[in-house]
Amino acid sequence: MNTGIRDLLAPDRLGPALADALGDPAWTTFNAQLITGGKSNLTFRLTSSAGSVVLRRPPTGALVATAHDMSRETRVQVALAETAVPVPDILIADDGDLIGVPCYVMGDVRGHVVRDRLPVVLDGPDTRRRVGTTLIDTLAAIHRVPFAKVGLAGHGRPEGFLTRQLRRWSGQLGDGSAHPVTLHRLALELGKRVPAGGEAALLHGDYRLDNVVLADDGTGAAVLDWEMSTLGDPLTDLALLLLYWREPGDRPLGLTPDVTHLPGFHTRAELVSRYAAITGTDVGELRWYEAFAHFKFAMIAAGIANRVAAGAMAGQDFGDLTADIAYLAEAGLERVSP
Missing domain, CATH: 3.90.1200.10 (Aminoglycoside phosphotransferase (APH), C-terminal lobe)
Structure with missing residues (x-):
């Protein structure tokens, strides 16, 4: 994990939190990769020997009021879990103590995200x-x-x-x-x-x-x-x-x-x-x-x-x-x- 990503994810705190939330000590250490294409919040795929999950956090720097609201994202996805609208499972929701800014961790839904070409x-x-x-x-x-x-x-x-x-x-x-x-x-x-x-x-x-x-x-x-x-x-x-x-x-x-x-x-x-x-x-x-x-x-x-x-x-x-x-x-x- 490079220094820039470490600074964004605070792995020394995030790793133990993942291990606790997911019930697997393998998450104490993990790798992280920025999922490119997101134009507002930053999205990372976190991987360990136990599997993969996805973390969302705001961008760095000054933020526009009402934008990049992690609690809003988590609240609506939790509410929709039992509806006809498909959403990822929310695994961790944090107001800022974990990595220094609000973030959440969700299940890694495998499939295709289509941008400029079709698989x-x-x-x-x-x-x-x-x-x-x-x-x-x-x-x-x-x-x-x-x-x-x-x-x-x-x-x-x-x-x-x-x-x-x-x-x-x-x-x-x-x-x-x-x-x-x-x-x-x-x-x-x-x-x-x-x-x-x-x-x-x-x-x-x-x-x-x-x-x-x-x-x-x-x-x-x-x-x-x-x-x-x-x-x-x-x-x-x-x-x-x-x-x-x-x-x-x-x-x-x-x-x-x-x-x-x-x-x-x-x-x-x-x-x-x-x-x-x-x-x-x-x-x-x-x-x-x-x-x-x-x-x-x-x-x-x-x-x-x-x-x-x-x-x-x-x-x-x-x-x-x-x-x-x-x-x-x-x-x-x-x-x-x-």
């Missing part, structure tokens, strides 16, 4: 279709969870959700010139047309292909990365998935997987139709939600760029995101402008 076992038109069905059906399952019955009634504040979300992400713009003018215009146009919103649901907050572990047959093994989960308008989740879901001829986005343009994958219209049929949700104002998804993802990209520049991403570099941010602002403005 051979999933690379066929029929399996691609099944992957799309898995993604949209699982999103519908998340939104249909009876959140109060599973202990998540206090997981968010649905009242005024869209207004607060817009205010939260707009607040990161500041009043300087660090962001494109079109991004400021998009925020203003969104604010003029905020929908009333639909019935509250449990939201994932960043639902996309590479946040779902897939089994060999294209079905879902686990939904990951719940740090942005809350209660609110489910169309925000759907619209963000549609942004990530690239079709033939779409401009690729550097931060998202680009495989859904391949033959066999659903079109965005097909995903919307299937989601509406399963949930009964009115999708008549979906264009506003799509515009908001573009705005939100532009702000996420800006935050990632700032963390990389500050050296807070354990050496990961996602390239120059300036062009992506400008494109997202322009595409969002097209969807919401009169």
